[in-house]
Amino acid sequence: MAALIRIEDVFVAYGTPPRAVLGGLDAGIELEIEEGSFVCLLGQTGCGKSTLLRLVLGSERPLRGRILIDGSEHPQPDRTRGYVPQKYSLFPDKTVLDNITFGPEVSEFGLLGRLTPKFFHRRRELRAEAHEYLRRIGLRESDAGKFPHQLSGGMQQRVAIAQALMTRPRILLMDEAFSALDPGTRRDMQQLVRELWRATATTILFVTHNTDEALRLGTRVVVLAKEDPETGSRVALDLTVPETCTDQEVAALVRRLERVSENLAREEDLERVTSS
Numbered sequence: 001m002a003a004l005i006r007i008e009d010v011f012v013a014y015g016t017p018p019r020a021v022l023g024g025l026d027a028g029i030e031l032e033i034e035e036g037s038f039v040c041l042l043g044q045t046g047c048g049k050s051t052l053l054r055l056v057l058g059s060e061r062p063l064r065g066r067i068l069i070d071g072s073e074h075p076q077p078d079r080t081r082g083y084v085p086q087k088y089s090l091f092p093d094k095t096v097l098d099n100i101t102f103g104p105e106v107s108e109f110g111l112l113g114r115l116t117p118k119f120f121h122r123r124r125e126l127r128a129e130a131h132e133y134l135r136r137i138g139l140r141e142s143d144a145g146k147f148p149h150q151l152s153g154g155m156q157q158r159v160a161i162a163q164a165l166m167t168r169p170r171i172l173l174m175d176e177a178f179s180a181l182d183p184g185t186r187r188d189m190q191q192l193v194r195e196l197w198r199a200t201a202t203t204i205l206f207v208t209h210n211t212d213e214a215l216r217l218g219t220r221v222v223v224l225a226k227e228d229p230e231t232g233s234r235v236a237l238d239l240t241v242p243e244t245c246t247d248q249e250v251a252a253l254v255r256r257l258e259r260v261s262e263n264l265a266r267e268e269d270l271e272r273v274t275s276s
């Protein structure tokens, strides 16, 4: 089966003189992501995780290489991909319900289209769907009319997830989406996103710099790291997460991953971890 996302020979550099962030002049980043997988992208701050996510989203292009979604390039963001950033993705002047329905309304109807009966009919459908999503993400009916500032950070992120899922994207991109939340809320959100992933079969690419989170969420963990200061980050480790992991096993994996991520691993360590 062909991969849903193919990252081919991708090289990104910023600044003058250019400083490599992802890949090198000799070889770029290569990565294939299967449909339905939950891939956590792990690495230290500044290693290029958000950049890679923006490339997959289509809001940025690489200097070299290409990103294929289901076999073709999608150089602009579109409905194939939903995106949830760390925070501030909601419109502050729109209610929860309007935040959730806004994306599909805009993508399906132009300004004039919004004056037609068809629009009002569709809007009723979208509102019904939005209420269904509200329920699934654990908000109450009475939250539908609230504004973002009336919600806690965790609730806002729940709405942001519903907003991203409303267009039924095949791919959901999440960038440190839970990093601003307190540990208890974070755990709840992790559980929620695992449940949504199972229920919707969406392919998820989840950026985090929290190793424990990556192992608890992902079916696969990809570590980005710089091997030397002159080049950009590469895939330093690509690990399939065992289906069931005891807390002890998770702790052992966390230690190994952190070693790789911190660039402390010697070549032979890398091989050992990769092949296990």
Ligand SMILES: Nc1ncnc2c1ncn2[C@@H]1O[C@H](COP(=O)(O)OP(=O)(O)O)[C@@H](O)[C@H]1O
Binding pocket: 014, 015, 021, 043, 044, 045, 046, 047, 048, 049, 050, 051, 052
């Ligand atoms: N648009 C940009 N212009 C210049 N430098 C950038 C830009 N975006 C990111 N960078 C730099 O690229 C590096 C990787 O950034 P980023 O992808 O945000 O890392 P991460 O998400 O892993 O913390 C950082 O050094 C950052 O400062």
Ligand SMILES: [Mg+2]
Binding pocket: 049, 050, 051, 175, 176
């Ligand atoms: Mg980032």
